[in-house]
Amino acid sequence: MKRYNTFIGQQYLKILKYLTDKRKNISFDYKNEIEKYRKASDLKTMNYLYEVISKKKINIDKPIVGYFCKTIPEEIIIAVGATPLRLCNQDIYCAEIGEEIIPGDICPVIKAICGYLQNDIKIDLLVIPATCDGKTKLAEILTPIFNDRIYFIDIPRNSDYIENIDLWESAYLKFYDYLKNRFKAKPSRKELLSVCKMTNKRTEIFRKIYQLRGEKTGIINSFDYFILTSASFYLSPSDWSEHAEILYKELLGKVVKQNYRKRILLAGSPIIFPNFKILEIIEDSNCYIASDILCSGYGHLFDPVKIDEETELGIIRALTLKYIAPNLCPCFLGIDKLLNAILENMDKYTLDGVVYYNLRLCNVFEIEIPILKDILKNKGIPLLVLKTDFSREDIGQLKTRLEAFIEMLK
């Protein structure tokens, strides 16, 4: 990222300095929230994961590559000897700080990211994909702080294999070369393959939990589940799979006590700790999220790397087919994938309805809604759209809607 006017940079730096001072007075540890959710949990293994989230446990022995969005290939970051850290963030306080850098009707996630980067974690490289407008401009906004520590990946927003596979391939290759240069590493094919094996292991165990959750009502409550998926942002794939494996064993032995009224599918904008408002509403009205297709859980962990040809290019290609092609993100072209995912989950786990969470000001999600509504209505699948932001004052209203929706399902 060089094309940046240093003059504007000075302005931003000034604001940022002011914010850094301000930030000192705000606590970021969310003790109350963590306690609240942890109390609702009846799984022992979760304790560790809650700790990971509250303490933001990451491996700082290696250089840290922070990134946003699910389209960045973790495998090659690990292969060059760095720690990938997904920085997607929905911290309400961070969003408030970010508001001062980018005021206005901007997606709160982008604001939260801006605020969050004022954090203690030292990031050696920041990778930003051009998945949405907010992220694209974010790369520019953050340049004064990160200077040459930013890498911008231009990913074409058509996720059709046939049309764009070559573009993805070249974007990833370029990124890979950059990483190799930057971290002075030359991973062999074997190393790459072993990393892929590691993430595949993670996918495997995630899929098991995902399936169990869909099949047995009440086996894991939604807080635990999203803490589990959020923990994968911090933990390395092998650590995560280890704990998930233990959790899976615990789940298998668990006796479900709670009775849920309805089983629903959660779709739409990502849910990342601490913004569990929607989950609270859903749990409060005694609904079981039997399945989700959000990019913070399902999207991050569900797809495996399946390598057809074990050449270096073949592996890179396989990575694009893991990260970009099956992407359900509405920033990309291809709502058919979203529909397929919804229909399949509805069918596979016999769910009662779909709740579509639309984060206010993340407009792409909203654009999808009319199409979705129309098609799902034709298929006879009930859909509820909950549109909201990070603030908590509309909880009552949202609850009314959800409850009316549940009454409608009867």
Next chain:
Amino acid sequence: MKNKISFIRRIVQIVSFVLLIYGGYIFKTRLYTETGEKLFPKLKAPEGYISTTKFKEGSILWPSGTNPVLENYPPSLVCRFAPKGGLFKACIFHFISENLTWQTHIKYLLPHFTLFILLCFLFGRMWCGWVCPIGSLGDFITSIRKKMNIPVKRFPDSFKSSLRFFSYGIMVISFFISILIGIPNFKRFQCYWFLPYCQICPARLICPIFGLIKPGWKDFETVITSMFTILGWLVMGIFLAAFYFGRRIWCHLCPVGLINSFFNKGSGIELKKRAISCNKCGLCTDACPMGLKDMYEKDTNGIYNQNGCIMCLRCVEICPKEGCLSVSFFGKKITESKFR
């Protein structure tokens, strides 16, 4: 186990390669009982007509053995020129061209042809993906390329369809020539134009080489044999290059596979897709050795036996969504895609 289908396929390919190429050595004699002889009569050239047995050592169409173990014509490149006569008589292309020239009576052809149709009907083009020794050899070459870290070359669809067009051309021309030289007036052309495709088919060279027999690879006796020899080299070059750079690109050109592909739709073996399970990752078309796209592009449930599909089932194996792609045999599901 990971890559289960590929593993089984490898085994089947190796076994059939050994059987088809070294069958002549392994069994030595004909494995025909009397009823077998009656059921599948041996097809002979009528008086005064040419047949492969009449070619002498070193000429293009010299078969290293005269008696195949079984007198049948299965639907893949089981070559007439396999050492010591091979396990089967020849491939279907040979069968058709030969008998067009000989003008054999239909009642002798019918049993052979029925068997061929039956085999095609049962397994479709699975013969190409699982049995054909030339295809197996090609897969082996491909795996060498992979080991050497050379990425595959992908060809555009238009190129592939033009190959298919060529394939049609080869088929029509060689059948036409075969009919022509069967007409008594043109008999004198027989010794040069007999089995025109065999003369350039790479199997003619490859099969003997694997049996450590020198094929007729430099027959420069006349202008026409020289032409065929050079054409044969060329095709051989194309064949090797195709397999080296582009997986099964050759199989778009192979006329035997073309005949086989007519029976692909409606055969017992069915490739099915459950559309709502597809997440459009494109892995299936990325991994398809024939570079087919339907199973990725289309959004309908049902059977996806495309013409080009060699039923290698790589797509089923690689698809990461449970139950998205599946194979069934006469409606009974054999296996489906899963992630393990």
Next chain:
Amino acid sequence: MIKAGIDIGSVTTKCVIVKDGVIFGKAITKTPLNIEKAIDNVLQKAIEEAGIKEEEIKEFVSTGYGRKQCKKANRFITEISAVAKGGHIFGGKKSCLIIDVGGQDTKVVEVNDRGLVTGFLMNDKCAAGTGRFIEIMSNILETDINGFSSLAMSSKNPIKINSTCSVFAESEVISLITSLTPREDIAAGLFNSIALRITTMVRQFKNIDRILFCGGGAKIPALKYYLEKNIEKELFVLHEPQFVSAYGAAMIE
């Protein structure tokens, strides 16, 4: 069987006593900060009107935005289901679309012929297109709601109001007043803009042959007039529009 339905809305609290599907007593009051008191208040009034004793009430269903605060209630349902039920019964038990313009929210509910909700929409957090907006605007025009309504009805050429946000609309209206635009036209413009907003909600449903109109907003003739104009369909204003939810709550099985 005697049942009571109580609808605790954001502006008014309503109560009906129902005996075998017929309303015996009803009462309405403003919702104060102390909701409990309001509940007791309306309940007493309704019981008085019905002429029964409180012990005779077999079931007590509460609905509306404050439903959970009602201690007496032995059932809670959402206002969507309540208005659907009430509207369906009042509207002659046919499939229909119900528009409910309340104090702080506007709902559009789609009901099939068996009285089941098949879809619904509620306005967002913002108050535009609700009763509150109408109230604020009538204040700015220095009249009450009835006066506001008749002003709007007497307009010949309604002007266009672009803002639906109550804050922006306020400043827009004030600037219109200072530019000496007739009050009638402004009022008409305001109603038109509310109606437009509700119309976009209605348009999201396919089956809009039969539209019922209830809630406090249904008592304002101008709103009905401009809604009909925008939707291009006739609206049926239900009998006792404000009590539809409470009645529906009482009638829920």
